[in-house]
Amino acid sequence: MDHKILRATRELVEEVGYQALTVDQVAARAGVGKAAIYRRYASKAEMAFAATAHGQWPPPLADTGSLHGDLLALVRTFHVPMAAPAARHLVPALISELAGNPELDARFQDTFLAAEQTGFAEIIERAVSRGDLPGPVDPATAHLLLLGPLATALYIHNVPVDDAMLADLATAAAAGITALADQRHSDHGRPR
Amino acid sequence: MDHKILRATRELVEEVGYQALTVDQVAARAGVGKAAIYRRYASKAEMAFAATAHGQWPPPLADTGSLHGDLLALVRTFHVPMAAPAARHLVPALISELAGNPELDARFQDTFLAAEQTGFAEIIERAVSRGDLPGPVDPATAHLLLLGPLATALYIHNVPVDDAMLADLATAAAAGITALADQRHSDHGRPR
Structure with missing residues (x-):
């Protein structure tokens, strides 16, 4: 699941930029719940940093x-x-x-x-x-x-x-x- | 006037940070009109950069x-x-x-x-x-x-x-x- 979240984050950063990126978009793209993301990363910034x-x-x-x-x-x-x-x-x-x-x-x-x-x-x-x-x-x-x-x-x-x-x-x-x-x-x- | 604008910008960046800084605040602190600022700088970013x-x-x-x-x-x-x-x-x-x-x-x-x-x-x-x-x-x-x-x-x-x-x-x-x-x-x- 980590891999799916990080790949969705990378794809979305390239498509929409970091400012416009939301955890909702990542959850939808990765096919996981938002709660699963927030269990792993405290913020959008940490998730994005791990993804890069x-x-x-x-x-x-x-x-x-x-x-x-x-x-x-x-x-x-x-x-x-x-x-x-x-x-x-x-x-x-x-x-x-x-x-x-x-x-x-x-x-x-x-x-x-x-x-x-x-x-x-x-x-x-x-x-x-x-x-x-x-x-x-x-x-x-x-x-x-x-x-x-x-x-x-x-x-x-x-x-x-x-x-x-x-x-x-x-x-x-x-x-x-x-x-x-x-x-x-x-x-x-x-x-x- | 340049000097007053740049000093006001530096002071305000230290007080409120760059994100919260507005051209209105700088105009008020420097005692100049907003138009005078925009004749010199195309944006808040350029004004702040010149100030630093x-x-x-x-x-x-x-x-x-x-x-x-x-x-x-x-x-x-x-x-x-x-x-x-x-x-x-x-x-x-x-x-x-x-x-x-x-x-x-x-x-x-x-x-x-x-x-x-x-x-x-x-x-x-x-x-x-x-x-x-x-x-x-x-x-x-x-x-x-x-x-x-x-x-x-x-x-x-x-x-x-x-x-x-x-x-x-x-x-x-x-x-x-x-x-x-x-x-x-x-x-x-x-x-x-």
Whole structure:
């Protein structure tokens, strides 16, 4: 039933947009009762957010053998659901809702964002074990360095992002994360 | 009169939020007619956006003598209006409005965003002249690398950004821009 609700939500977001979306429409399209929806999701916003994540968030991450390779694989994998039409409609509206709804924002931070940051922590840990980095950096910062530019391009600047741009973001994030790790773990003190 | 309208808008956004803000309230607070406001701004969204920019956008940029120094000065300067209470209230609502309003989005891209990217083009040109970079990189990409993580932290993750984080963003952006310039202008071809 989860799958039917989330698929109906995605379809309707693409057809009518997030603002016009109602839980009634989703219930009708999915062939379920409204009560079934509200047992799973506290609000339209949560239902829609879960729907854009396609039921599995964050996507599984491969060990490619290098920090740059891991970041490139991650940004390509995240780009698919993030750039999908449903997400392009939905996320800007959710950004507005999160800013005005501290309870929803806390759930967002504790679930989706925390899970994404755990993925970055794993990538950084592998890079340190491998010797790609001299020591760890904050996973939340690494997350912002790679996915912040992507989210800003897609949802604030409203510009398309092609694979060449994804490759540039991975190259820049690998260099940025390496610079921060060098700065923190250098024996020669902090550069200016 | 511009100044009075923009100040009244900022005050009211902080007091009542962007959703509840009306042009009538701004007219009354500023002591001007609604017609005077609509001669200047096509919509509440444009008025509010101009107000958060504090009448001068982008802020003037100093030549600090290094790419890293220029990026650090820029991100510190931009952070002040971007993190102000009026902007924290307003920008998430504007993000939602831009996504659903192609005309407003085009104006945003042609004015504020283009002016910001011009600032990055100048910083990159200076870095190339100085020998900090082997050749130019796309200013729009450089803009995303430095300000994308900041905008994402402030407006999507809703987390505070302190000066240590601003310094990290400048360090990472300088390393990322340098890596992209090296890749594009290297005699040894593109790294994988």
